[in-house]
Amino acid sequence: MSTNKSQNILNSFKFKQFRKINLDRIFSQFPVFDLIPIKKEICILNDLQLVKGTFNDGDKRISIKKNDLNQYEISINQEQKKGVKNCSDANCMSNLILEKDKKYVFRIQFKSTTTNLNYFQIGLMQQKHLNVKEGYKDYQYTEFKYQNNKLTENNKLNEDNKFSQYLKGKDLKLDIGSAIIELRVWLNGKILQISDYPQNNYILSQTNENLDKLKNLENLSFFLQLYDSTQIYIITEALIVDEFGD
Numbered sequence: 001m002s003t004n005k006s007q008n009i010l011n012s013f014k015f016k017q018f019r020k021i022n023l024d025r026i027f028s029q030f031p032v033f034d035l036i037p038i039k040k041e042i043c044i045l046n047d048l049q050l051v052k053g054t055f056n057d058g059d060k061r062i063s064i065k066k067n068d069l070n071q072y073e074i075s076i077n078q079e080q081k082k083g084v085k086n087c088s089d090a091n092c093m094s095n096l097i098l099e100k101d102k103k104y105v106f107r108i109q110f111k112s113t114t115t116n117l118n119y120f121q122i123g124l125m126q127q128k129h130l131n132v133k134e135g136y137k138d139y140q141y142t143e144f145k146y147q148n149n150k151l152t153e154n155n156k157l158n159e160d161n162k163f164s165q166y167l168k169g170k171d172l173k174l175d176i177g178s179a180i181i182e183l184r185v186w187l188n189g190k191i192l193q194i195s196d197y198p199q200n201n202y203i204l205s206q207t208n209e210n211l212d213k214l215k216n217l218e219n220l221s222f223f224l225q226l227y228d229s230t231q232i233y234i235i236t237e238a239l240i241v242d243e244f245g246d
Contacts, residue, residue, distance in 0.1 A: 042240040044104075048222070049095035050074065053130040058090030062226060072235040076226050089134045092233075093125060093223040100187040100215065105239040106222055107197055108181050110144065110151060111232040118146040119154065120233065121225035122183055123163075124192070126217055135223040139210065142194050144181070151176045153194075153204060167193070168246075169202035180236060183222070184244050187215055191244070200245050 050072060052062040063077040074092050098104060112118045123141025135141065142163040145154035153172045155163040174196055182197040190211040195203045205211070224233050 040242045043238070044096070044240055045070070045072070045235065045238040047096055048072070048235070048238055051093055051095050051130070053091035053093060053135075055131050055133065056088040056090050058092070058226070061090055062092050064092065067234070069236075071237075072233075074224055074226065074233040074235070075231060076229040087228050089136075090226045091125070091130055091135045091223060092226060093127070093130050093135065094221045095127075096221060097127065098124070098185060098187060098220050098222070102186070103189070103191075103241050103244065104185040104222075105237070105241050105244070106183040106185070106235065107237040108183065108224075109179065109234040109236055110146065110176060110181070111234065112146050112176065113230045113232070115148055116230075118230055119227070120144045120146065120151075120231060122181070122233075123223060124185065124217075124220045125223040127219040127221055130223075135225050138217070140192065140206070140214065140217070140220070141223075141225070142183075142204070146176055149176050150174070151179050155204075163192075163194070163204060163206050165205045165207050167203040167205050168195075168200070172196065172202040172204060182245075185222075186244075187220065190214055193244075195245070198245075 050064050052059040052064065061076050063073075063075050065073050067073050076090070106122075108122055110120045121136050121141050121143045123136070123138075125135040125138045125140065129135065129138060136143075143154045145152050151172075151174045153163070180197040182195045182200075184191060184193040184195065191205075192211060192214060193203055193205045206214075222238075226233075
């Protein structure tokens, strides 16, 4: 082998060593990639284990199915809505107990089979109440009013509902066709909020008084309140996240 070739190989080897050693040192001293925020999300949609409460014959009236996008669709079964309790509140709840140190995001879309006045309720309830009373009576819920293809929050008129503190925006109003509501939960951090996803033009929270009680409630789970067959809830996503959006 010629001297020139040997020298070229040696120089190439030295350059590669130099490049690796120096890059390692540079990145350890100046962790530029750490400046790029990377949000970590864990999908838990398939872990929700949605169950129907027996209260007001919910186990007979509620329909839970998955659509083509693998999203949950929950409604009152049209064929089973007859009887004494055909227009009574029924509970649908996730069997997944929320861990207090984790941050959860639930994204829900509402649909209505009528343009008439309708109401949707989502929030948290204690598992022990699934079969004994309406989920909203745990007072950790938010209510939406639907009319003429518009969705508005309906919390100020309900004395038992403390979901009335705007952190961003004012007087939430959305087109129901494209609206997705994001429910944010962090029990240890005393966070229970809703936002419009993905725009985040509104952030609405429970009052501080009610948030103080949140950490002391046991075995809380995500729930939906159903009334009649005109309501359809679609759970598009369920996540554990590092941080909530702005």
